Amino acid sequence: MEDGLLAIGAGIAVGLAALATGYAQAKIGSAGVGAITEKPELSGRIILLIAIPETLVILGFAVAAMILVLLGE
Amino acid sequence: MAVVPMTKIHVIGHRNQVDPVLGLLQELHVVHLVDVTHDPDVHLPPLTVDEPRLAELQELRFLRARIDSLLALVADPPEPLTVAGRVDLHSLRRELETDGPEIERLVQELDALSAEQETLPLHINSLARLLPLLPEVAATSGYETAALLIDSRFPAVLGELNAELAELIGANFEIISDRVDPDTLGAVLVFPRGRSEEVLGLLGRERLSRVRLPPRFDGMAFHEAIAAMERRLSELPAEVETTRTAIDAHVRTHQNWATASRQLTDRLSQLDAVRLLGATPRSFVICGWVPAPRLDEVNAALAERTGGSVLLIEGAPAESDTPPVLLDNPAPARPFEFFMRLLSVPAYGGLDPTLLMMVFMPLFIGMMLGDIGYGSVLLALAVVVGRRYATRPGVVRDLSRMLLLASGWSIVWGVIYGELLGDLGNRLVGLEPIWINREEALRPLLVFSLGVGAAHVVLGLLLGIWVAARAANRGQLAERSALLVAMVGMFLIVGAAADRLPAGFVTPGVAAVIVGLAVMMATGGAMGLLMGPLGLLGAVGNVLSYLRIAAIGLASVFLARVANELGATGPLWLGIVVAALFHTLNLALGTFSPTIQALRLHYVEFFSKFYEEGGEEYRPFGGTDHTDSLAAADFG
Structure with missing residues (x-):
């Protein structure tokens, strides 16, 4: 039972963070494609901007890992 | 790992030497030209483009546009000849006047034949569907037929047509209709030839389309038209071939056009460059930058070609000057310059991190993908693509390397x-x-990723300190050093908290964090109180960001495991197919995602500690890669 709750908690931590990342990337991505159409030299910068929200899901992953590793022991 | 030093030059000569000097510089392909109005050392107006040059510009642009438009019409245009000699503009103009219209006519003819090849089967199909509806009376000479296609959603149109025709010509007509396909009703209207004008005027309304045959088949009976169109269709391939052969023969006799297009482009770029020059009533000045190691080459070439009548003066760069940036890396690192350019060229005098990217980027991708099988497949792919593109520089070759x-x-x-x-x-x-067994040992994997992150970020900070010290930028030097001290303090505290270091390290750790933060806040001015702690938090976040090495790797491991589990169910052959599909998908994801993530780790986490971007890329003034250029003398 307790293991199950920990797994659900870890799933929520990484899942919600992934949703937030996806939302942010969708917004940045659509604007970025528009910008690249007009200025192709911005490609690198746009890749960078799209990759920035991934920190959210990485932090979600860190929290999930802490739940499983530290609390699951 | 270096940005090539640049020397500022001014080339001064008599105005009548502008063209030969520009021609020589174009040939040398080494001088980065600067607009004279942007050079703080030269206070001269730009050279005005005189009437003859304007006329030349206009004429050359017209000739090039004409050649390019003609070559664009041809499916397989000729390659420019590498050793061709100068193209004679007079004969070029004559050729374009005489042969241009003929090539255009042939291409139009080819287009018409191709269109005919596409449309005739459609006509045959339409008529074949309507043929069974044709009544016997249509064969009599006093009657005319019209084929109609009606959208099957509006069958009432036929009733309306019937009523209007009855009003117009009485009962002397017949409409036979049937469904020819699920969306279309076909109808054949037979009416007296004498009432043709009135009846055809009535047709052509909305939702009712008359089948119109190409002019050469107009007026034929349906079955005659079908037979004639089939005959025509069988003749077309031979006609298309003949026309193509004629076009090829014309283009082959004008292989010089592609070469001429290049030579015209080069001469046009010379004429465009004239606007960048400075001028006095009798002389001109060319401002530019040359890579320092190649200065002697330019000097010697100018002296030899102009007999010393043109002067090259080395200038001292002004503070407001922005020398162009030319990267100089060893051959194995050059493919990574592409990834640098994706972001931005480093500022002149800044650090070029291409070599560091060559070391760390593949290493990070390898850490994330980490699989003998996937690595071997990728290696084979990279070797095959690399060999195929070995002599073709570009993105594909860089990526493969x-x-x-x-x-x-x-x-x-x-x-x-x-x-x-x-x-x-x-x-x-x-x-x-x-x-490490990545499937089971999650904790060591996380600690390893954080360790890699800490090392990479600290390396970035050390480079940042070196760059700041080299540029004698005290503010940046203090700020980056303080951040490094605070981060080391954080590492000591975390190490002690995780029982990896003795508890005695906590006190020096806290002291280092306090000292580092205090210096960061002090150097940050009014915003320092806020920016100091935020800077430290950002750096800690940067280290945490390297957890993606573990996260992406884990995703890859479990996808591979899913592939193997699925492969183990069902018959052997099905298992192999399913596992192969899943492994292929995983390999594609496992190559793309780590590449993007490794790039991000460099651009955001690593470069932010030392990289100064915003340089202007070195673009030497040069021509296309042929041996002879047009000169002003060729014009006229």
Whole structure:
């Protein structure tokens, strides 16, 4: 039972963070494609901007890992 | 790992030497021209483009546009000849006047024949569907027929047509209709030839389309038209071939056009460059930058070609000057310049991190992918693509060379993790990890990723300190050093908290964090109170960001495991197919995602500690790669 709750908690931590990342990337991505159409030299910068929200899901992953590793022991 | 030093030059000569000097510089392909109005050392107006040059510009642009438009019409245009000699503009103009219209006519003819090849089967199809509806009376000479197609959603149109025709010509007509396909009703209208004008005027309304045949078949009976169109269709391939041969023959006799287009482009770029020059009533000045190691070459060429009548003066760069940036890296690192340019060229005098990217980017990709099987497939792909593009510089070749290194690291990390197509190596040959089993040892994997992150970020900070010290920028030097001290303090505190370091390290750790933060706040001015702690938090976040090395790697491991589990169910052949599909998908994801993530780790986490971007890329004034250029004398 307790293991199950920990797994659900870890799933929520990484899942919600992934949703937030996806939302942010969708917004940045659509604007970025528009910008690249007009200025192709911005490609690198746009890749960078799209990759920035991934920190959210990485932090979600860190929290999930802490739940499983530290609390699951 | 260097930006090539640039020397500022001014080339001064008599105005009548502008063209030969520009021609020589174009040939040398080494001088980065600067607009005279942007040079703080030269206070001269720009050289005005005189009437003859304007006329030349206009004429050359017209000739080039004409040649390019003619070559664009041809499916397989000729390649420019490498050794061709100068193109004679007079004969070029004559050729374009005489042969241009003929080529255009032939291409139009070819287009018409191709269109005919496409449309005739459609006409035949329409008529064949309507043929069964044709009544016997249509064969009588006093009657005319019209074929109609009606959208089957509006069958009432036929009733309306019937009523209007009855009002117009009485009962002397017949409409036979039937469904020819699910969306279309076909109808044949037979009416007296004498009432043709009135009846055809009535047709052509909305939702009712008359089948119109190409002019040459107009007026024929349906079955005659079908037979004639089929005959025509069988004749067309031969006509198309004849026309193509005629076009090819014309183009082959004008192979010089492609060369001429290049020579015209070069001369046009010379004429365009004239606007960048400065001028006095009798002389001109060319401002530009030359890579310092090639200055003597330019000097010698100018002296030899102009007999010393043109002067090259080395200028001292002004503070407001922005020298162009030319990267100079060893051959293995050059493919990574592409990734640098994706972001921005480094500022002149700044650090070029291409070599560091060559070291760390494939290493990170290898850490994430970490599989002997995937690495081997990627290695084979990189070798094949690399060989195919060996002589063609470009993005594909650069990517293949980067993947070559990444695949090597992937194999190395695959051995360390004990992974061959996920856990398949373990299942089949009992492959065991040398160090970390990623499926089970989550904690060591996380600690390892954070360790890699800490090392990479600290390296970035050390480079940042070096760059700031080299530029004698005290503010940046203090700020980056303080951040490094605070980060070391954080590491000591975390190490002690995790029982990896003795508890005695906590006090110096806290002291280092306090000192580092205090210096950061002090150097940040009014905003320092806020920016100091935020800077430290950002750096800690940067280190945490390297957890993606573990996260992406784990995703890859479990996808591979899913592939193997699915492959183990059902018959052997099906299992192999399913596993192969899933492993292919995983390989594609496992190559793309780590590449993007490794790039991000460099652009955001690493470069932010030392990289100064915003340089202007070195673009030497030069021509296309042929041997002879047009000169002003060729014009006229």
